[in-house]
Amino acid sequence: MQIPTWLAEADLENLLREAAKPSAPRVREILAKAATAQGLTLAEAAQLLQIEDEELLTELFQAAGQVKERIYGRRVVIFAPLYLTNECHNNCLYCGFRAANRSLARRTLTVEEAVAEAKALESQGHKRLLLVAGENGRQAAVDYIVQVIEAIYQQADIRRLNVNIAPLDGEGFRRLKAAGIGTYQLFQETYHLDTYRQMHPAGAKADYHWRVSAPERALQAGIDDIGMGVLYGLYDHRYDTLALLAHAHYLDRTYGVGPHTLSVPRLRPAPGSQLQAAPYPVSDRDFKKIVAVLRLAVPYTGLILSTRETPAFRDELLHLGISQISAGSATSPGGYRERARTADPTEQFAIEDHRTLDEVITCVLQAGFIPSFCTACYRSGRTGERFMQLAKSGNIQNVCQPNALLTLQEYLLHFGSEAARNAAAPVLAKEQEAIRREDIRRLTADRLRRLEQGEKDLYL
Numbered sequence: 001m002q003i004p005t006w007l008a009e010a011d012l013e014n015l016l017r018e019a020a021k022p023s024a025p026r027v028r029e030i031l032a033k034a035a036t037a038q039g040l041t042l043a044e045a046a047q048l049l050q051i052e053d054e055e056l057l058t059e060l061f062q063a064a065g066q067v068k069e070r071i072y073g074r075r076v077v078i079f080a081p082l083y084l085t086n087e088c089h090n091n092c093l094y095c096g097f098r099a100a101n102r103s104l105a106r107r108t109l110t111v112e113e114a115v116a117e118a119k120a121l122e123s124q125g126h127k128r129l130l131l132v133a134g135e136n137g138r139q140a141a142v143d144y145i146v147q148v149i150e151a152i153y154q155q156a157d158i159r160r161l162n163v164n165i166a167p168l169d170g171e172g173f174r175r176l177k178a179a180g181i182g183t184y185q186l187f188q189e190t191y192h193l194d195t196y197r198q199m200h201p202a203g204a205k206a207d208y209h210w211r212v213s214a215p216e217r218a219l220q221a222g223i224d225d226i227g228m229g230v231l232y233g234l235y236d237h238r239y240d241t242l243a244l245l246a247h248a249h250y251l252d253r254t255y256g257v258g259p260h261t262l263s264v265p266r267l268r269p270a271p272g273s274q275l276q277a278a279p280y281p282v283s284d285r286d287f288k289k290i291v292a293v294l295r296l297a298v299p300y301t302g303l304i305l306s307t308r309e310t311p312a313f314r315d316e317l318l319h320l321g322i323s324q325i326s327a328g329s330a331t332s333p334g335g336y337r338e339r340a341r342t343a344d345p346t347e348q349f350a351i352e353d354h355r356t357l358d359e360v361i362t363c364v365l366q367a368g369f370i371p372s373f374c375t376a377c378y379r380s381g382r383t384g385e386r387f388m389q390l391a392k393s394g395n396i397q398n399v400c401q402p403n404a405l406l407t408l409q410e411y412l413l414h415f416g417s418e419a420a421r422n423a424a425a426p427v428l429a430k431e432q433e434a435i436r437r438e439d440i441r442r443l444t445a446d447r448l449r450r451l452e453q454g455e456k457d458l459y460l
Contacts, residue, residue: 004212006250007191012042012242019046027056031063034296037070037394042242042249045297049238049289057289064292064321067299071394074431075370075404077302077324078361079128079162080121083333084109084148088134090203092189094231094267094275097134099203101272107333108136114148118156120336124328124357125415127159127373127407130185135166135204142172149179159457160375162227166204167214173221182378183260184218185227186211190234191243199234199275215247219255224384226251227304229263232290233278241290245297256385261302261324262294268308268352284313288320295321300391307353314353315363327360329353358417365423370431372404373411376459401435402444403459409451410458 003009022030030044040048051057085108088097096104109117121129131148145165152158163176164185176184190196193208200206215226228247230240244262252258266287267278282290294303305314305322307329314325329351330336355363364371376399377387387396405428412421432448435441440460447458 003193003209004250006246007212007243009193012239012246015043015046015242016050016238019043019050021052022047022050024053024056027051028059031059031296034063034067034299037067037299037392039299040245040293040297042245045245045293046238046242048293048296049241051289057285060292060296061288061320064295065319068295068303068321068323071299071391072302072323072396073370073401073404073434074368075323075372075374075400076318076364077128077372077374078126078327078357078364079130079324080126080326080357081130081132081164081306081329081331082114082117082121083331083335084114084131084133084145085136086134086333087136088203090135090205091201092203092205093199093201094234094270094273096270096272098273100274103272109148109333111144111147111151113334115151115155117334117336118152118158121328122156122158125361125373125411126328126357127157128162128182128375129158129160130162130164130326132164133166142168142175146175146179149176149181153180159373160378164227167211167217170217170221173218173223177222177224181223182375183225183227184215184223185229185261185263186214186218187229187231187263187265188212188244188247189231190240191230191247192235192239195235195279212247215251215259216254219251219257224257225260225387226257227261227263228259229261229265229304231265231267232282232287233267233280235280237280237282237286237290241293245294248298248301252388257388258298259301260387261304262298263304263306264290264294265306265308288317291317291320291322300388307351310352311355311363315367318364318367318369325360325364328355328357358415358420361411362417362420362423365420365427368427370401370404370427371408371411372400373407374400374403374459376403379459398437398440399460401431402440402447405431405444406447406451406458406460409448410456413451 086097087106087108089099091099149161160182162183163181196208248258269276302323304324306326361371
């Protein structure tokens with residue numbers, strides 16, 4: 001099996017061995033470098049991943065929060081997944097959608113049902129959705145995905161559709177690009193080859209190289225933004241984090257575009273899956289280290305946290321560098337219109353955060369952050385290499401901060417509860433004053449007034 005040259009398992013394992021028990025002076029030297037928001041080498045990341053001293057951990061977490069604020073300010077992007085099908089011919093041991101799960105009620109939404117799901121999310125206030133589909137050559141083919149994308153854009157007020165589907169060839173990616181997707185998201189699950197083979201015994205997903213090469217194939221086909229991640233708990237979290245960073249560094253060196261987002265899902269039980277407990281459990285303490293190290297190593301990327309984590313822990317991780325979160329999620333086809341608080345027999349995994357979108361918005365505001373539904377970069381051409389240049393320099397704040405405030409205001413005016421509006425008032429006032437450039441501050445104030453007068457979808 002062909003393994004890419006940037007992924008050398010022996011080299012990554014050597015880095016971890018050499019980085020064991022880093023000294024306090026060395027850790028502080030790395031953190032001082034990280035504070036400049038220029039990123040980290042793999043060797044530096046390996047050392048930070050092995051911090052055990054509580055005082056140094058506190059310094060690590062503080063540095064991560066500061067770097068996130070330096071690049072993106074205090075905004076937190078909000079989105080929801082929309083599951084199109086749970087039909088899948090793979091047999092991933094950890095997934096409720098696996099082909100061998102005979103108890104799962106299989107379902108693929110029609111295009112009309114997918115639009116109805118999007119409208120249900122729109123009625124809550126969502127503007128950014130992630131389309132998710134099991135890997136089934138018949139039901140989740142590119143024709144179907146493109147039809148869904150076009151129909152949602154035409155019939156619902158959804159402003160950005162990201163896509164998490166199986167790897168495609170170049171022509172498939174070009175068709176996604178033409179349909180107007182935002183980010184193409186794909187998780188390697190684990191970069192450790194032997195573990196990958198064990199976890200993916202059947203189906204197209206068993207082809208490690210086809211999957212690991214998909215982000216590069218997508219960039220070559222013209223997709224501007226890529227989302228990547230691993231499923232923590234399948235293998236040693238330190239190894240998979242370093243491998244993920246190696247992948248990110250390779251794409252950045254080769255294409256001038258690193259990952260637009262990195263996701264950090266932890267393995268959760270799923271009805272009908274063969275793997276109900278993580279072979280390599282990741283403690284909350286280690287998970288916080290992962291988030292902080294990723295934030296410092298690739299400061300330009302968005303870090304995504306799903307509803308797999310508890311509400312309290314999700315709120316805590318906002319202070320360590322998380323910049324995007326899902327809210328009010330359902331992980332089954334049709335799950336929004338047919339929502340129930342009881343367990344869903346068609347879900348992919350167990351959800352830990354059952355708060356509504358408005359409850360999440362309120363909590364984010366109470367923590368002093370700005371919930372954002374912004375899609376302006378995609379509609380203004382600030383994607384791919386252009387976005388990376390703005391993010392790496394920190395200048396992305398000049399548009400992210402005001403656009404976050406504008407989308408928050410639009411949400412509050414049309415969907416927000418009294419609790420959300422009360423929590424937002426001091427945040428809106430403070431963050432308007434914090435806009436650095438006077439001309440942008442004036443433009444933001446003008447657009448906020450126009451939103452109050454009934455206009456919609458205003459952005460810089």
